[in-house]
Amino acid sequence: MTKTFIVSIGDELVKGEILNTNAQYIANSLVNMGFNISAILNLPDDYKQLVFNLRSLLSQKGVFIITGGLGGTRDDITRKALGEVFKKDLVLDKFADRELENWYRSKGREYTDSDRMQARVPEGGILLKNRVGLAYGIYIEINESHIFCLPGVPHEMKSMFDNDVVPMLRQKNLHDERYKCEILYFGDIAEYVLDKKINGIVSRYNGISYGTRASNGIIRVRFESFNGNLESCVNEVKEKLSGNYLYSGFRDISEVVGEILTGEKFTLSTAESCTAGYLAKRITDIPGSSSYFVGGVVAYSNIIKEQILGVSAETLKRYGAVSEQTAWEMASGALNIFDSTFSIAVTGIAGPAGGSKEKP
Structure with a gap:
């Protein structure tokens, strides 16, 4: 499995003012694609700390998803930090520059050097188009690592992640195609009783693992496999626990x-x-x-x-x-x-x- 690191930038995250829903969304999506989440890190809007932590993380090889620290404000520190870590100049993307300038002019606003920074990217990287907002994302492939920088605004992050990051990861074959996952939900049964019954079934199959989580009277069971006969195992669980089985899939009730x-x-x-x-x-x-x-x-x-x-x-x-x-x-x-x-x-x-x- 490809090692994956998720870095979220924002004082509001470090101080506990808001929940890190971005990291949750990204991690859940990547795990279901067969990626191994090695670490999730929250960092403040502090340039020196960001450079220090990125330098340490990026010494490893893998996939890095960074959210936040992009946009035309003083908190736009991510691109500059990446440039320093990799010793790369920030080069101007002329197409993005023209798009941004047109947007600012259409709003009757001055297009400043600070705003133009959004059109810059570390040399060798590319900008990712924001379909639902203004701040561009960044993609860099360097030292056998793949680095994606996405906006911190949740709906902008999700749009860019789903439309750009996921297709690029699949195209580059970074995910593990052997990985299979199924989620089943059960009710009207104690978690320890359900666990015992499922274990009796799963233990007869090779290469399959599972975990349970109870919440509000419903038990969520996640089955995972890289080389086992997951479909047969899950079907047997459904059949033998039909009286308690509710539904399957990555869905809310x-x-x-x-x-x-x-x-x-x-x-x-x-x-x-x-x-x-x-x-x-x-x-x-x-x-x-x-x-x-x-x-x-x-x-x-x-x-x-x-x-x-x-x-x-x-x-x-x-x-x-x-x-x-x-x-x-x-x-x-x-x-x-x-x-x-x-x-x-x-x-x-x-x-x-x-x-x-x-x-x-």
């Missing part, structure tokens, strides 16, 4: 539910209390959800539960807002309001003190 609803031409509505609309957000985060999601009600107070959803005062008084009975009446009320095929209701305790077994 919201996507799977959406596919089922769309295929059956069913509709869905929600009635939420403690989650305050989060369930509806998860559903509508999926493209095309408007074809099956009708709408939802956030009924945080008992008054709204009664007046909008039609939950009876007697139910609330006798069983409380956090009860199975109230949840059923909330769901029933949403069905009536939205005339949907199905409705999901959520009620519980979401405050910092948490809930209990009786009132979760």
Whole structure:
């Protein structure tokens, strides 16, 4: 497997102000292509630190994905750092220079030397076109290593990574074509029980490994192989654990539910209390959800539960807002309001003190 290093540049990452979703996206994509992630490194917007760390990392051979430190601001330090590390001059790409100048002029802005720096690249490298933004990326092949520098803005990074980096890695045969991976999801079973059952199956196959991860009642199992009969193994797992098997693939459960609803031409509505609309957000985060999601009600107070959803005062008084009975009446009320095929209701305790077994 090709060694791969991911470097993310930004003070906000080092200080923990935001999560490094760029590194997560890149790592997940590369692992599924058969790359070995050797390290993920967060670095501040500090030129000297960047040069020091890049010099150490780039002494190794492999694939290097660097995000951030590009653009027409004082934080544009990545290209200069690469030039210093490899002792390469920054040369002007005339095409990029002309495009940038036209863009600045169209906005009625002055095109300064600082802005022009975005059109420069270490000698021997090439600029990568930004399809959804302004900052160019950089690609350099040197000393048997492949270095990609991408913008730090997530949607710009994803666009450049998917449209440029991945095709180039495949074209250069840097990924391991023997690598195969399958993701299966299971429910209504304890993780240790599932692990024991899967191990009994996998142990009879050579060259296959797996790992489990439980989250919110669903267990994700990742199967990997470089030379084993992965398809047969996974099919046997599905067959022998059919009562607990939910779905497969690199998908969120919201996507799977959406596919089922769309295929059956069913509709869905929600009635939420403690989650305050989060369930509806998860559903509508999926493209095309408007074809099956009708709408939802956030009924945080008992008054709204009664007046909008039609939950009876007697139910609330006798069983409380956090009860199975109230949840059923909330769901029933949403069905009536939205005339949907199905409705999901959520009620519980979401405050910092948490809930209990009786009132979760």
